[in-house]
Ligand code: FES
């Protein structure tokens with residue numbers, strides 16, 4: 001890919017083409033747990049290069065405002081969250097969740113004319129979502145199934161990732177890597193099997209030559225990774241990519257549906273969100289405990305932070321002995337860190353001029369071309385894809401499908417996120 005195109009896809013600061021596109025969507029800004037109660041301490045939030053502060057006011061309403069005060073630019077992080085607003089600690093100017101100055105002690109009459117940038121927020125599915133685009137184009141709230149199920153049915157985590165969002169997201173839609181870097185994880189991680197047994201493991205490990213094809217939809221892609229199954233069937237891992245940064249990845253065993261979001265912090269860092277949910281039942285206690293401990297797609301964080309314990313600074317705690325003994329394919333443990341270690345190893349922004357894409361990268365190539373097309377359409381004044389909530393209501397699958405069946409037709413019906421449809425997981 002040319003440097004110019006790669007640049008367009010990876011740069012997301014305000015005023016860049018991709019920055020403008022991403023700002024048309026609700027942005028996952030914080031976990032609701034980061035601002036757990038009214039008047040709690042504000043949190044620093046950096047999104048797409050913008051330094052912001054998240055807080056919850058006295059009425060419990062979430063807000064996201066520019067970090068720096070309108071007076072002389074001190075950080076409101078050191079301010080006081082009180083009486084429905086953040087008061088700057090320096091000279092006492094106070095701002096509400098809309099960024100409006102509501103108290104300006106040294107020149108009271110000026111307050112109505114003073115504002116700091118602020119973005120509207122909603123709380124849905126344990127996430128504080130912010131809308132950072134043109135106010136008149138604010139879309140309806142997200143319709144993703146995981147964000148609408150009861151809290152008992154869902155577990156969410158986020159982790160700091162030291163690379164551009166695009167190469168991380170491209171890792172999420174590339175299911176061929178499962179047979180390599182994650183190869184031994186199914187034995188090492190109890191949360192990925194059912195009492196030590198995983199029916200799909202024999203297909204995943206037994207046939208590393210995944211045959212990919214992608215089905216393009218207005219809202220994104222359905223990605224089919226086909227491996228040998230039984231005599232009369234193929235084993236499919238079916239991933240959904242939904243504009244602009246959501247994936248739903250195939251579940252394992254009888255486990256919950258899984259998904260990710262990759263949100264740019266700036267051009268060289270992103271938040272990787274990981275989601276597990278059941279459409280129709282609470283997450284069993286043991287499974288939730290595993291997730292909280294960082295098993296499966298979640299990863300273990302340094303206490304009180306969203307920084308993984310195994311990170312770039314310590315070579316992800318690579319264990320060469322475990323690698324030799326086939327306990328961890330790369331010597332790094334955990335699905336989450338296996339992914340981030342390799343994605344971060346590409347550099348802060350992957351140099352795509354040296355890459356060699358092959359058939360198994362079809363989904364990556366198609367995603368890039370769809371994003372570029374959406375950028376062009378945006379320039380022409382068209383509405384970006386997947387803003388209608390119906391198109392977001394899909395699921396992933398891990399499933400055996402009869403060789404004679406048209407899998408694309410099957411998926412259109414069976415993977416719609418509807419109550420009547422079971423979760424297809426092996
Ligand atoms: S810098 Fe904030 S009140 Fe003066």
Ligand SMILES: [Fe+2]
Nearest residue numbers: 177182335339
């Ligand atoms: Fe992975």
